[in-house]
Amino acid sequence: MWQVEYKVTLKDGILDPAGNTMQKSLTRLGYECVKGVRAGKIIRVNIDAKSRDEALEIAEKMARDLLVNPVTENYTLKLKEVS
Amino acid sequence: MKFGIIIFPGSNCDRDCETALNYLDIQSQMIWHKDRDDLSAFDCLILPGGFSYGDYLRAGAMAARAPVMDAVEDFAKKGGPVIGICNGFQILLERKLLPGAMVTNQDMSFKCRYVHLRVENNQTSFTKEFNNGEIITLPIAHQEGNYFYPGKPEELEGQIIFRYSNPEGEVTPESNPNGSWQNVAGIINKKGNVLGMMPHPERAVEPVLGNGTNDGTRIFISILKSLL
Numbered sequence: 001m002w003q004v005e006y007k008v009t010l011k012d013g014i015l016d017p018a019g020n021t022m023q024k025s026l027t028r029l030g031y032e033c034v035k036g037v038r039a040g041k042i043i044r045v046n047i048d049a050k051s052r053d054e055a056l057e058i059a060e061k062m063a064r065d066l067l068v069n070p071v072t073e074n075y076t077l078k079l080k081e082v083s
Numbered sequence: 084m085k086f087g088i089i090i091f092p093g094s095n096c097d098r099d100c101e102t103a104l105n106y107l108d109i110q111s112q113m114i115w116h117k118d119r120d121d122l123s124a125f126d127c128l129i130l131p132g133g134f135s136y137g138d139y140l141r142a143g144a145m146a147a148r149a150p151v152m153d154a155v156e157d158f159a160k161k162g163g164p165v166i167g168i169c170n171g172f173q174i175l176l177e178r179k180l181l182p183g184a185m186v187t188n189q190d191m192s193f194k195c196r197y198v199h200l201r202v203e204n205n206q207t208s209f210t211k212e213f214n215n216g217e218i219i220t221l222p223i224a225h226q227e228g229n230y231f232y233p234g235k236p237e238e239l240e241g242q243i244i245f246r247y248s249n250p251e252g253e254v255t256p257e258s259n260p261n262g263s264w265q266n267v268a269g270i271i272n273k274k275g276n277v278l279g280m281m282p283h284p285e286r287a288v289e290p291v292l293g294n295g296t297n298d299g300t301r302i303f304i305s306i307l308k309s310l311l
Contacts, residue, residue, distance in 0.1 A: 071184035
């Protein structure tokens, strides 16, 4: 069994209202050093695959088919074997 | 003449559409999201508003991959008129039947109010009952209506159908309720048979609901007349 962990983030230049709202709150709490906040999401999927290569191929296909919208989002993924 | 209304889990404007069509004497039939039947017996398909699949992942993302959507895409590819309203617009974007994508409203808040729209192109089967530059009033109700297009406005020449404006018809940042690129409220595909719009025309048909506007009526009448 393989576990793929996707990190999905909005592309640079796409407005990130959640990040902006957190930034405003941090500034209000006195963190004037904060100059930017971007939010994203983590998605973990367990995959039954025979090999690392097969798991990676499936993981990338799932990103294209559903998990990531390439118009607005970027992603990276990490793969690890789990029992 | 028969319109089909697609119901996804979480659609909540399907009956509003049915009621509006009844009021206009247009026959309609509900279509369940798991159906895979050919839809060519219908004259027009409506993807109604709501929160399909709880808006999980991205608004419209799951519904765009629902079983019924293969038949919807076939219908659209053959030139059949398809209108996506609010969540229906998001679904059409996620299905790539329309260009661009939808992100959260600029100020993170749910917008539920009447807006002014400027009709940008009346040479379509959805807008022929309007005049170009006409200002109409329709209600919006959404949190993910911030339209984004990753290119230049010229690339969508003629495809921007409605833009948020002030009552005088000026397209200003102040009249943009959600931060949409180019104040876009509604766009059409290149072929001209698929329309997506965030405002709700079905809520501005019956006088008892429209809060003084029945501008939604002319969208449905435009479709009817283009089918005759």
